[in-house]
Amino acid sequence: MNFKEELESRVQYAQETIEAFLPKEEGFSRRMAEAVNYSMLAGGKRLRPVFMKAVYDMLGGTSDVIRPFMAAMEMVHTHSLIHDDLPAIDNDEYRRGKKTTHVVFGESAAILAGDALLNYAYETAFLAFDLCQKEEELRQAAAALKILANRTGICGMLGGQGVDVENDGREIDKEMLDYIYENKTSALIEASLMIGAVLAGADRSVVENACQIGSRIGIAFQIQDDILDVTSSRETLGKPVGSDAKNHKTTYVTLEGIEKAQEEAGKLTKEAVELLEQLPGDSRFLKELFLSLMERRK
């Protein structure tokens, strides 16, 4: 396996899958679809759908039922970016080097487009039902939907984001920071890996393992983000750096310093790789991907 080629090809597949499910820009609600599609096509690593498909393949999944879920996962993620960037929340004008949705479409349109995109994620995921022939497949799709919704909501990403915003500018302790990272960042990565496993028909212990891997990779990913906010440049990141310090934001870096943060991210990644190697199937691609995330510059 040539990792770089494999990654490119898998990102390309995720990109094509996402594009295949985007809403049509037509009729009275054309402008809303444009805002949704602007946000969905403003770049991004497509990590979550790549994770999902990689686990699905590794565990022997072969159906197209994974595709609406891949797109839905990226839609849930992107919805949260639109709303996080709003003036009332992070007030960010740039993301991935492009103007944010509310800057281009206006604040009210960005609020509604974010809502529409979250909802559209479910509309998209529900297309999986049409691909389910047997009752067992329907049950798997239902289980995948539950994971998606649970990890997105109050007990997942949005809960973490809520606590993050609520404590904006305040010093917070390690316990709360862990809660925020586990939910704001890890929850959707966990869900991606778990959904890949569930749809491949994996048993409960494999799904639980996928959850544990996602938790570690998610937190490591977030710590790496904290580190890059200190060590990278605006040109490389596509957004201003140093924003955590400027906003008096507590991160792993402000709490424990860069060196300890790097150590922690490395330790979590190592654990994730060990858990991954306990799963059946060829785990080489995911292993390389996890390791490469520790080396990323943006």
Add this chain to the structure above:
Amino acid sequence: MNFKEELESRVQYAQETIEAFLPKEEGFSRRMAEAVNYSMLAGGKRLRPVFMKAVYDMLGGTSDVIRPFMAAMEMVHTHSLIHDDLPAIDNDEYRRGKKTTHVVFGESAAILAGDALLNYAYETAFLAFDLCQKEEELRQAAAALKILANRTGICGMLGGQGVDVENDGREIDKEMLDYIYENKTSALIEASLMIGAVLAGADRSVVENACQIGSRIGIAFQIQDDILDVTSSRETLGKPVGSDAKNHKTTYVTLEGIEKAQEEAGKLTKEAVELLEQLPGDSRFLKELFLSLMERRK
């Protein structure tokens, strides 16, 4: 049937059903759950779940599978109220005589609570899967979910709301106004009636009939809202009156005058009742309910 007693009892059942599914206020995300529950318990007619259950009963449905859908529908509706009231959209400080969510919890919390509530609607609806014993029931739940998501999203409520907000303060023509009413208001009422029918195992023609009824009742309801904005008082409505004129908002009343608007609402209600009487089962309660909505003062 004593209509008033029957209505009270059905609203009470809807209320209890909604309360049974609300998120627990605990852990780090307690504040978000509080904001969600504040909004969900700030009053409201519970019309959509009452519609849904009435159709379900009328068509012979007997399972608890309807209950998570009743709660989910009210959650979708309430999510849209939280976001509509935001400073960037309608900037309303009061709804149903109570302070709006962003006034009580802050703007960023209200944005995220609205997101969480929309997502929680799906988390709740997915609980229906656990009540499905047979494959046929799973297929019905899947069909109901598709209706819910479709009527909520870009091609439904949110689409209508987007066009409404986009054209705020501009004069719009009858075609666009019809589109807005059909989607912003009718879409969820259509979905409520359709989901009641689908979960009761109704065939396609009955579901289509339910959709047609919902479309008419929804538009009649919105026209009645326009009329009350001119003829009612703040005390009765629980929110300021005259806001449409103040905001230069095009409505049926500003476009065609009160008399013609009343005529149109009456005509649509009459058509809905005629369509209702073509359905099997005892339609007396729904008929009375439709007629009573024309007499409402708030």
